[in-house]
Amino acid sequence: MNMNAEEKDKIYRFLFDKANIRGEIASLTDVWKTMQSHHNYPEIIRQYLGEGVAAAVLLSATLKFEGSLTIQASGDGALTLMVIECRNDFGVRGVAKYQQSLVDEMLNGLPDETDLKTLLGDGTLIITIEQFKTKERYQGIVALEGNSMADFLEAYLERSEQLETRIFLASDENSVGGLLLQQLPGQNEDDDSWERVTHLANTIKTDELLELRAKEILHRLYHEEDVRLFDSESIYFKCSCTRDKVTNMLRSISQQEASAIIKEQGNISVDCEFCGKIYQFDEIDIAGIYSKNSQPSDLSTKH
Ligand SMILES: [Zn+2]
Structure with a gap:
């Protein structure tokens, strides 16, 4: 099924009118292809990066200020690092780093079913929230709990926000999709809405998350519930790199090293x-860069 242009790269928020539950559905196509265009990721790396991208978009919808949310997963396995940053206006970027030889080795030994935790090995999940105006940063670091990005984030959110959250992620070469459900405070103890809503969500299939429109997903899962769907917002590719930031990064190598590279490579x-x-x-x-009068333009990166 082909989505029309209006359905591409969108996030929708929705609410269950009679229950304290909110939700989001995100789908990315062109933005996801742009993100892959400078890389030639092995299929399995691409799949998990895509799930991370969908997750970052879903989580950034909770930002209540101009800022960004970054998911960083790293480990000592074949997949060494995955970083996805999404802004409150859904400008998103992401990258994965991996060791090709270890990926090959792993796939030879464990075809098909290699999960994200196995690929990462022993590692951590870091969630960073940055407010642009005040430059304030909040960072949470946890060990990787569970097997998938959805598992890691559900555990993280339950601990950090004490909000029960379910996340469903899907990814292939052409698109990524995600569904998030979150229980809001104030639910009655005898209310079984959360169980009912998440039980139905468990029936969603990867293909459905990738191919169906938000309205179709909600109809498929919740046609018997009162769901209020809000207007969609657009997701776009946004890289925040600048020459200034790269210049500051260069200061971490010595002038001698820099001169040596210039001599060799021009x-x-x-x-x-x-x-x-x-x-x-x-x-x-x-x-x-190395002259005495030159100061880093962003002091926070100074050693
Ligand atoms: Zn860039």
Whole structure:
């Protein structure tokens, strides 16, 4: 099934009118393809990065200020790092780093069913929330609990926000999709809505999350419930890299090292791993970076 343009790269919020439960449905197509365009990810890495992208979009819908939410999962396994950042206006970017030889080895030993936890190995999940105006940052770090990104995040949210949350994620080459349900405070003890709503959500299939429109998913799961669907919001690809940030990063290598690279290669070239943009620095740029009058433009990155 092909979605029309209006349905692409959207997030919808909804509410169960008679229960204290809110929900979101996100689907990304063009934005997801853009994110992959500078990389040639092995299928399994691509699948889990896609699930992470859907998750970051769903979680960022809770931001109540101009800012961003970043999911970072890292470990000592074949998948070493996965970072996805989504802003409150649904500008999103993401990247995965992996060791090809370990991915191959793993897939030879455990075909098909390798879960995200196995790929990551021993590791951590870090959620960072940043408020742009005040530059305030909140960061939560937990061990990886469960097997999937949905498992990690459900455990994290239950601990950090004391809100029961269910997350369903799906990903393939062309699209990613996600469904989030969250129990809001103030539910009566004898109210079984949460059990009913999540029980129905458990019946959603990967193909349905990837292919159905938000209205169709809600109809498929909840045609007997009173659900209020709000207007959709657009998701777009947004990379926040700038020449200034790359310049600050370059300060972490010594002037001698920088000069040696310039001598050998003529210039220093740094690619943004998120968007593929190439930043080049020649001898004069480098001299400027290390001159005594030059100060980092963002002091927070100073050692
Ligand atoms: Zn970039």
